[in-house]
Amino acid sequence: MDGETVRIGGHLEDYRSLGGVAFALIRDGSGTSQVTLKKGASDPALFDLFASLPRESVVSVEGTVARSTKANRGVELLPTGVEVLSRSETPLPLGVVDKVPAELDTRFNHRVIDLRKPEVRGVFVLRSALLAGLRRALGDLGFLEVETPKILRQGAEGGATLFALDYFDTRAFLAQSPQLYKQMLMSAGFERVFEIAPAFRAEPSDTVRHLTEFTSLDAEMAYIDGAETVREVLETVVLAALRHATDHLAVRYPELAERLKPPPHPFPRVTFADCEAKLGRPGSGRDLGTEEEKRIGEWMREERGAPYYFITDYPTSVKAQTFYAQRSDSDPSLTGYFDLELDGTEIASGGPREHRLDHLDVNLRSAGLDPGAFASYREAFRFGMPPHGGFGFGVDRLVQKIAGLPNIREARLFPRDRYRLEP
Numbered sequence: 001m002d003g004e005t006v007r008i009g010g011h012l013e014d015y016r017s018l019g020g021v022a023f024a025l026i027r028d029g030s031g032t033s034q035v036t037l038k039k040g041a042s043d044p045a046l047f048d049l050f051a052s053l054p055r056e057s058v059v060s061v062e063g064t065v066a067r068s069t070k071a072n073r074g075v076e077l078l079p080t081g082v083e084v085l086s087r088s089e090t091p092l093p094l095g096v097v098d099k100v101p102a103e104l105d106t107r108f109n110h111r112v113i114d115l116r117k118p119e120v121r122g123v124f125v126l127r128s129a130l131l132a133g134l135r136r137a138l139g140d141l142g143f144l145e146v147e148t149p150k151i152l153r154q155g156a157e158g159g160a161t162l163f164a165l166d167y168f169d170t171r172a173f174l175a176q177s178p179q180l181y182k183q184m185l186m187s188a189g190f191e192r193v194f195e196i197a198p199a200f201r202a203e204p205s206d207t208v209r210h211l212t213e214f215t216s217l218d219a220e221m222a223y224i225d226g227a228e229t230v231r232e233v234l235e236t237v238v239l240a241a242l243r244h245a246t247d248h249l250a251v252r253y254p255e256l257a258e259r260l261k262p263p264p265h266p267f268p269r270v271t272f273a274d275c276e277a278k279l280g281r282p283g284s285g286r287d288l289g290t291e292e293e294k295r296i297g298e299w300m301r302e303e304r305g306a307p308y309y310f311i312t313d314y315p316t317s318v319k320a321q322t323f324y325a326q327r328s329d330s331d332p333s334l335t336g337y338f339d340l341e342l343d344g345t346e347i348a349s350g351g352p353r354e355h356r357l358d359h360l361d362v363n364l365r366s367a368g369l370d371p372g373a374f375a376s377y378r379e380a381f382r383f384g385m386p387p388h389g390g391f392g393f394g395v396d397r398l399v400q401k402i403a404g405l406p407n408i409r410e411a412r413l414f415p416r417d418r419y420r421l422e423p
């Protein structure tokens with residue numbers, strides 16, 4: 001483009017005057033470009049204009065492109081005209097190019113400015129590529145994308161994390177997951193569906209892997225041959241999504257693509273019972289704690305070289321509230337439920353569902369629930385329901401892990417937790 005006249009719009013990241021020459025750095029969606037002003041060659045008014053402009057103001061600069069060995073992109077722009085489109089206030093509540101890291105709370109309080117940092121924006125470039133990859137991978141396997149209601153009459157994932165809301169003259173709840181609806185679509189004959197949508201959970205605890213609003217990828221499929229069918233689909237989807245995302249990012253974002261290298265596969269399968277034995281608490285029937293999960297993650301890395309692995313055959317005692325999870329006919333103390341783990345963090349869970357209404361009612365009652373309160377869900381089982389199974393996948397946790405973020409909140413544009421409703 002050497003010699004061409006162009007116009008660029010962006011934020012004034014920095015302006016430095018060295019006497020005879022001055023540099024303005026303009027940041028737009030593609031990166032930062034150098035605008036070079038030279039005494040004698042550039043309009044003197046432009047020096048004054050840039051010098052008077054606060055950092056982060058939005059400008060439009062017209063000028064001539066010139067090859068440059070010193071400028072960061074190999075070109076500089078010699079300006080002929082500058083228009084101020086929006087003047088920034090000072091001081092900035094948060095620096096965009098500061099080397100000193102800001103507190104997480106400060107960053108989220110001023111998230112729009114935080115998101116201007118290229119490395120923060122990179123998280124969302126990665127996220128978008130992963131979402132596109134997941135959609136494509138599921139589509140290629142014949143899954144139909146669906147959208148189910150988020151305002152519900154009853155929850156599916158336990159009463160403790162339900163958000164209740166006033167719904168005219170009755171009470172409703174925000175969806176903790178699309179669980180009941182994705183299953184109902186199996187009775188509707190859809191056979192393979194997936195949904196990528198917000199899920200809401202009133203998580204009271206302040207952890208680095210829980211949000212009150214997260215993005216859940218849910219898939220459901222009919223006519224499965226047990227849990228392994230579901231695991232195989234999940235594994236195929238993860239690997240294909242990583243491949244698609246890598247291809248998508250390779251040219252413009254090679255450093256992000258590097259993070260998406262396909263992991264060793266097939267992902268190892270380790271039973272819940274083996275994990276318990278490894279942890280020295282055989283047969284306790286309690287769920288794994290965060291620290292225990294981490295230890296299993298270290299074990300799988302060290303001994304199996306596996307960042308991704310399945311923990312299979314969850315005991316019924318751990319899944320007591322998960323009424324839709326099928327209990328094994330040969331050993332009712334076990335379910336076919338599994339978690340997909342990535343380096344000691346659960347990123348997905350799923351398994352075969354109970355499709356027999358009489359068994360489902362038993363499960364509902366043992367979870368302390370009244371089958372009568374689930375009339376429309378039960379109706380799907382009354383008039384022909386194929387055997388089916390599926391999984392729920394935490395998109396934010398996947399992004400957190402792949403981007404190497406210490407806190408899940410950083411994987412969301414505007415995170416929600418117990419203490420944060422703004423911005």
Ligand code: AMO
Pocket residue numbers: 157176177179201203209210211212213214216218219346347348349350351390391392393394395396397
């Ligand atoms: P589960 O409750 O295990 O299963 O959730 C599925 C996945 O969603 C993610 N996740 C969360 N991510 C961020 N913040 C949270 N508060 C949060 N809660 C869950 C995790 C988890 O693995 N209906 C079942 C799925 C199924 O059986 O199909 C369910 O919701 O990554």
